[in-house]
Amino acid sequence: MPTDKETDWIYRESTKKLLMRLLLAGCAISVLLDFVLGGRKGKFGIDGIPGFYALLGFVSCTLMIFAAKGLGLWLKVSTNFYEEGKTDDNNPPPKKNIAKKVAKKSTKKKISKKGARKVTKKREGGSR
Amino acid sequence: MTVHPALVLILGALLVPLFKGRAKSIYVILLPLLALLAVYALPLGNFFNVSWLAGFGDMTLLRSDKLAKAFGFIFTINATAAFIYAFYLRDNTQHVSALMYIGGALGAVFAGDLITLYIFWEIMAIASTMLILSRRSKRSYGAAFRYILVHIIGGLFLLAGIVITFNYSGSIDFKAFDPETGRHAGTWLILLGFLVNAAAPPFSAWLSDAYPEGTITGSVILSAYTTKTAVYTLIRGFPGWEILMVVGCVMALYGIIYALLENDMRRILAYSIINQVGFMVCAVGVGTAICLDGAVAHAFCHIIYKSLLWMSAGAVLYRVGMSKCTELGGLYKSMPWSLWLGTIGALAISAVPLTSGFTSKTMILYGAADEKLFIPWLILEIASAGVFLHAGIKFPYFVFFAKDRGHRVQEAPKSMVGGMLILAFFCIFLGLCPGPLYSILPHAQNVTAFALDVVDVDGHVHHFTAWKFAKVVTQMQLLLLSALTFFVWIKWLKRTDTIVLDTDWLYRRGGRLFYRGADRFLNTVNEKTHRFFIVNFIGWIGRFTKSAPSRILVMVMTPFWRARGLEENDLLEKQQAFYEDARLGAFPIGRAAIFAVILLGLLYILG
Numbered sequence: 001m002p003t004d005k006e007t008d009w010i011y012r013e014s015t016k017k018l019l020m021r022l023l024l025a026g027c028a029i030s031v032l033l034d035f036v037l038g039g040r041k042g043k044f045g046i047d048g049i050p051g052f053y054a055l056l057g058f059v060s061c062t063l064m065i066f067a068a069k070g071l072g073l074w075l076k077v078s079t080n081f082y083e084e085g086k087t088d089d090n091n092p093p094p095k096k097n098i099a100k101k102v103a104k105k106s107t108k109k110k111i112s113k114k115g116a117r118k119v120t121k122k123r124e125g126g127s128r
Numbered sequence: 129m130t131v132h133p134a135l136v137l138i139l140g141a142l143l144v145p146l147f148k149g150r151a152k153s154i155y156v157i158l159l160p161l162l163a164l165l166a167v168y169a170l171p172l173g174n175f176f177n178v179s180w181l182a183g184f185g186d187m188t189l190l191r192s193d194k195l196a197k198a199f200g201f202i203f204t205i206n207a208t209a210a211f212i213y214a215f216y217l218r219d220n221t222q223h224v225s226a227l228m229y230i231g232g233a234l235g236a237v238f239a240g241d242l243i244t245l246y247i248f249w250e251i252m253a254i255a256s257t258m259l260i261l262s263r264r265s266k267r268s269y270g271a272a273f274r275y276i277l278v279h280i281i282g283g284l285f286l287l288a289g290i291v292i293t294f295n296y297s298g299s300i301d302f303k304a305f306d307p308e309t310g311r312h313a314g315t316w317l318i319l320l321g322f323l324v325n326a327a328a329p330p331f332s333a334w335l336s337d338a339y340p341e342g343t344i345t346g347s348v349i350l351s352a353y354t355t356k357t358a359v360y361t362l363i364r365g366f367p368g369w370e371i372l373m374v375v376g377c378v379m380a381l382y383g384i385i386y387a388l389l390e391n392d393m394r395r396i397l398a399y400s401i402i403n404q405v406g407f408m409v410c411a412v413g414v415g416t417a418i419c420l421d422g423a424v425a426h427a428f429c430h431i432i433y434k435s436l437l438w439m440s441a442g443a444v445l446y447r448v449g450m451s452k453c454t455e456l457g458g459l460y461k462s463m464p465w466s467l468w469l470g471t472i473g474a475l476a477i478s479a480v481p482l483t484s485g486f487t488s489k490t491m492i493l494y495g496a497a498d499e500k501l502f503i504p505w506l507i508l509e510i511a512s513a514g515v516f517l518h519a520g521i522k523f524p525y526f527v528f529f530a531k532d533r534g535h536r537v538q539e540a541p542k543s544m545v546g547g548m549l550i551l552a553f554f555c556i557f558l559g560l561c562p563g564p565l566y567s568i569l570p571h572a573q574n575v576t577a578f579a580l581d582v583v584d585v586d587g588h589v590h591h592f593t594a595w596k597f598a599k600v601v602t603q604m605q606l607l608l609l610s611a612l613t614f615f616v617w618i619k620w621l622k623r624t625d626t627i628v629l630d631t632d633w634l635y636r637r638g639g640r641l642f643y644r645g646a647d648r649f650l651n652t653v654n655e656k657t658h659r660f661f662i663v664n665f666i667g668w669i670g671r672f673t674k675s676a677p678s679r680i681l682v683m684v685m686t687p688f689w690r691a692r693g694l695e696e697n698d699l700l701e702k703q704q705a706f707y708e709d710a711r712l713g714a715f716p717i718g719r720a721a722i723f724a725v726i727l728l729g730l731l732y733i734l735g
Contacts, residue, residue: 008532027605061517066620078626
């Protein structure tokens with residue numbers, strides 16, 4: 001397994017931490033500047049409150065991610081969904097339970113990943 | 129001399145097969161450049177009036193005003209960059225259909241009446257279908273087939289609308305329909321036809337179905353024209369129609385949610401087109417001068433950064449041959465140019481300050497806020513945050529970083545990088561100095577490098593500039609927090625090898641289900657009816673007609689037999705013998721005569 005120095009700069013744990021800190025600093029500065037500005041008038045009143053846009057960004061993005069996730073449970077299907085059941089020589093019809101198989105595989109992977117996470121943590125890094 | 133820019137491309141396209149090799153590539157770059165010159169040189173006014181059927185009014189093949197010219201400029205600039213990008217390509221089908229398609233879009237934009245608009249509208253539909261077919265894969269054939277079917281339906285809506293509108297007003301002029309007095313079946317149908325091309329839900333699935341199946345350069349070109357021509361026609365015909373605000377807001381959110389769910393990079397970009405067009409459609413619904421100018425400016429900038437994003441994705445597809453996020457990743461070292469130029473597009477679509485998205489989208493948000501439209505304004509702000517999530521970060525992150533999948537490929541060909549460089553330049557230039565863009569907007573006055581005045585219908589002057597310190601700070605706040613949210617919830621955003629069902633399910637799977645349902649329902653009805661009428665009812669009728677007369681007679685005779693003092697057993701025997709006689713038709717004449725008299729008597733009494 002490659003050590004931290006052998007992996008590419010961008011994938012290193014240290015880099016990820018640095019980038020995350022920069023991002024957090026950026027967020028903090030943008031919110032602070034909003035407070036310093038003071039008296040920024042919004043068109044609707046509520047948008048004039050310092051930090052309104054930060055809150056809007058965080059809350060709305062979180063909601064959108066979870067809305068998408070929820071809809072995904074219902075709307076996501078296997079890539080071959082529309083090809084299923086079509087009989088022709090080039091594309092033999094895939095088995096009907098392919099979606100289930102994909103789901104099973106992915107859960108298996110997840111389990112194995114979880115088990116192996118401790119070992120590969122340095123290489124893969126936290127997802128951040 | 130006035131030259132119709134559309135004709136430059138359409139007639140020029142016919143000569144493409146005469147050129148070979150490099151000459152062909154240079155020729156197809158020169159054509160849109162010539163068209164750009166033609167647009168630039170166009171004086172304002174109406175040209176090429178053709179007297180058509182008596183009483184039908186004149187067709188105006190070329191109407192040149194500021195609105196049409198603004199779209200003319202961006203259509204030809206983008207085409208030039210796209211053909212530079214496609215320098216490596218020597219495919220006649222693709223070049224001819226791409227030029228026809230862009231020519232059709234220019235023709236529609238410069239059309240002075242509804243009939244001319246319709247003709248160019250259909251040229252676009254056919255030529256763009258050819259661009260999807262040029263991929264020559266099984267999937268693309270299917271996608272192209274569905275694409276043309278949807279566009280034929282859209283075209284028919286438009287045609288029906290034009291006919292009814294002509295019936296109402298007696299004119300084929302293409303001008304703004306009044307949102308109050310202009311509402312009738314005709315204008316609604318025209319609006320519907322435009323909205324099909326603008327990819328408004330539920331007519332949106334054609335876009336995410338077909339564009340990702342196009343060729344590499346075909347999709348770059350497709351991404352710019354159909355939806356933006358529809359935006360142009362909405363700006364021209366339906367400013368201030370409030371329903372468009374609703375449609376626009378739905379589009380903006382729908383595009384984000386689907387783009388977040390998608391795995392294929394080109395499908396992500398397809399959905400983000402719908403999201404971006406949502407901003408423009410909503411602005412048209414607001415309908416004030418600053419919003420309409422904002423829609424034009426945003427369409428202008430959108431075409432540039434969206435093409436740039438499709439080019440970057442195309443370069444990856446060209447080198448790696450894959451387009452799924454689950455198969456891509458770690459390309460930042462192999463394709464740095466595609467990464468950086470694509471990232472400029474991603475930043476521009478997210479409206480990061482210093483890029484073109486910021487100077488154009490802000491106009492729409494300003495316009496909505498100025499009209500005190502809180503909900504549309506809030507939804508558009510939320511959508512702005514969402515754009516950064518799905519297109520600004522997700523696209524570059526999963527394609528170029530995320531997990532290294534071990535693809536070691538070359539950088540994209542120089543021509544591709546060249547095309548991207550031109551568009552990336554515009555993204556930055558219009559972000560730093562939007563003056564040249566502002567100066568071509570329809571209602572703009574007193575344009576400086578960073579600001580412009582827009583005069584409303586009621587004479588109110590808006591002095592607009594995106595470059596206000598407070599605006600920059602709040603925009604950065606919104607975007608940085610969106611970025612933070614992305615990385616906080618990144619586990620929830622892990623890609624899976626799936627596609628997402630959209631309304632195309634209705635005609636891809638729904639058709640089959642409908643067939644199966646209809647099959648089961650109709651066949652069950654058929655079978656039940658057969659059993660009831662043919663098997664049971666007819667048999668019953670047969671038995672009834674056969675045995676009814678004798679039964680009636682037995683019923684009549686039984687009291688007489690009883691009166692004669694017959695025992696029960698003898699009575700049964702008598703009845704059986706009677707039935708037997710009736711079955712064989714062997715009644716003695718005298719008895720038959722009596723029965724006849726009795727029956728006639730009964731009939732007489734009953735009658």
